[in-house]
Amino acid sequence: MSRTRAIGMARDMTHASHTSPAADPKALATLLSACRALRFVPHEIARQLDSRGHYDLQLDKDFPFHVSLFQVSSRHYTPIANWHERLELLMPLDGPARMRMGEETVELGAGDLLVVDNLKLHNMEDFPGFKTRVISMSFMPEFVYSAGSPSCDYAFLIPFYAKREGHPHVLRRADELAKAVYLDMAEVLERYFHREETAHGQAGCKASFLQILYQLTRRFQASEVLRSEYLRHRQQADRLARVFEYVREHYAERITVTQATQLVHMSQAQFMKVFKKVSGMTFIAHVTRVRIMNAVRLLRETDSTIAEVAVRCGFSDQSYFDRRFRQAFGKSPREWRRRHALVTSSSGSRKRRP
Numbered sequence: 001m002s003r004t005r006a007i008g009m010a011r012d013m014t015h016a017s018h019t020s021p022a023a024d025p026k027a028l029a030t031l032l033s034a035c036r037a038l039r040f041v042p043h044e045i046a047r048q049l050d051s052r053g054h055y056d057l058q059l060d061k062d063f064p065f066h067v068s069l070f071q072v073s074s075r076h077y078t079p080i081a082n083w084h085e086r087l088e089l090l091m092p093l094d095g096p097a098r099m100r101m102g103e104e105t106v107e108l109g110a111g112d113l114l115v116v117d118n119l120k121l122h123n124m125e126d127f128p129g130f131k132t133r134v135i136s137m138s139f140m141p142e143f144v145y146s147a148g149s150p151s152c153d154y155a156f157l158i159p160f161y162a163k164r165e166g167h168p169h170v171l172r173r174a175d176e177l178a179k180a181v182y183l184d185m186a187e188v189l190e191r192y193f194h195r196e197e198t199a200h201g202q203a204g205c206k207a208s209f210l211q212i213l214y215q216l217t218r219r220f221q222a223s224e225v226l227r228s229e230y231l232r233h234r235q236q237a238d239r240l241a242r243v244f245e246y247v248r249e250h251y252a253e254r255i256t257v258t259q260a261t262q263l264v265h266m267s268q269a270q271f272m273k274v275f276k277k278v279s280g281m282t283f284i285a286h287v288t289r290v291r292i293m294n295a296v297r298l299l300r301e302t303d304s305t306i307a308e309v310a311v312r313c314g315f316s317d318q319s320y321f322d323r324r325f326r327q328a329f330g331k332s333p334r335e336w337r338r339r340h341a342l343v344t345s346s347s348g349s350r351k352r353r354p
Contacts, residue, residue: 027179028111034186035093038193040069040133042076043124046297053121053248053293055082057138063202064140065209067192072097072124073131079329079340080300081121081293087160088116088138089212091185095132098125102280104168111173113181115159115216119237120280121289126329137188137209144213159216165280169220177215184211237278239264244279251290252314257283291315292328299337306333 049055059066064086072092081100090099090113097108102120110132116122118138141160145153159169171178187208191201242263247255260283261271275283295313298304307318315321325333 024179024182027182028173031182031186031189032093034189035069035133035135038069038189040071043070043072043078043134044076045078045082046080046300049078049080049082053080053082053290055084057084057086059086059140063206064143065192065206066138067189068136068138070134070136072134074126074128077124077126077130079123079126080296081123081289083121084118084138086118086138086140087157088118088136089216090114090116090137091135093133093135095129096127097130097132097134098127099123100125101168103285104166104280106168106170108170109173111178111182113171113178113216115163115169117163117168117280118160119278121286121293123293135185135189137185137212139209143206144210155217156210156213159213159220162220165277169216171216171219175219177219181212181215184208184215188212236274240275240278243275243283247287247290251287251294252312254314255287287314288324289328292325295321295325295333296336299333300340309333 045055048057057066066086090097090108092108092110092112095110099106099108099114099116099122101117101122105125106114108114141157144156163169171181185208188205191205191208194201243260246260246263257268257271260275261268264271266274272283275286279286281289291313295309295315298309298312299306302309304312306322310316310318310321313321315324322332325336329336
């Protein structure tokens with residue numbers, strides 16, 4: 001019996017059982033077994049981010065779906081916040097993880113599945129004992145719903161667009177629907193990484209992935225919105241695109257709320273309300289976070305002094321820069337650089353400057 005068929009039989013039994021206890025260890029074991037032969041790489045995506053923090057992962061136009069397998073730890077993760085247009089699901093496998101999205105930090109346990117707020121600046125955060133494998137599944141919205149699709153298909157996107165601020169969508173390991181998700185995810189991995197072995201591999205991979213989205217829609221259906229609300233959210237995000245772009249290109253300069261409102265032709269009150277809804281933080285907080293993330297890049301990849309980094313990232317006061325950096329990372333820029341700097345001297349030893 002093939003592994004995919006065995007996974008499918010186990011999944012069918014799980015869907016059919018309504019009395020099984022939550023957090024079925026056999027279902028998670030099936031997912032872990034599917035991961036056993038797969039290669040998890042260090043989470044080092046800094047080189048794939050542009051100066052704006054945009055994470056541009058090239059997807060197949062005919063199959064805009066991608067699975068990334070990462071090994072993360074305190075020594076191997078990318079602390080730089082990023083954003084992207086594609087939608088993303090993320091699950092730590094072996095231990096806890098901590099994801100910062102906008103101004104919110106989400107604590108995840110092994111087997112928890114997070115719906116990532118992709119347009120918000122987000123990144124993993126370090127903590128004592130941080131070490132786990134992570135599965136990331138990302139896709140473009142049109143992979144499951146686009147113009148011409150049956151109207152019911154937009155329901156697959158509800159978990160991503162119908163969220164209340166301060167209430168991240170996380171399917172916890174103890175949730176009764178997690179069992180089905182683990183088995184469906186195991187099928188996705190099997191079909192995604194071995195799809196060249198069958199002519200219908202992509203179709204099977206998508207079918208299994210839609211099962212995951214279906215379970216998430218079931219769990220978060222209480223927050224369902226009308227299709228018109230989904231479209232309104234997309235339109236608001238598109239309207240603010242000029243502001244996000246401006247901040248990413250001019251973060252080193254003085255930026256005001258007035259400048260932002262003029263870019264999108266909104267009143268200040270309307271702009272502040274819409275910006276908070278789309279980005280998950282105030283405009284000033286967003287500007288500060290973009291500056292901090294660019295400072296992280298300079299601290300990590302150059303030997304510029306702390307004062308130089310502060311000025312290059314739009315902080316005229318180094319002490320203010322130090323305070324905001326400590327708030328974001330729990331340590332001073334100097335302390336962070338000692339641990340994460342990549343700049344080396346000609347002799348090969350790590351080169352640091354105060």
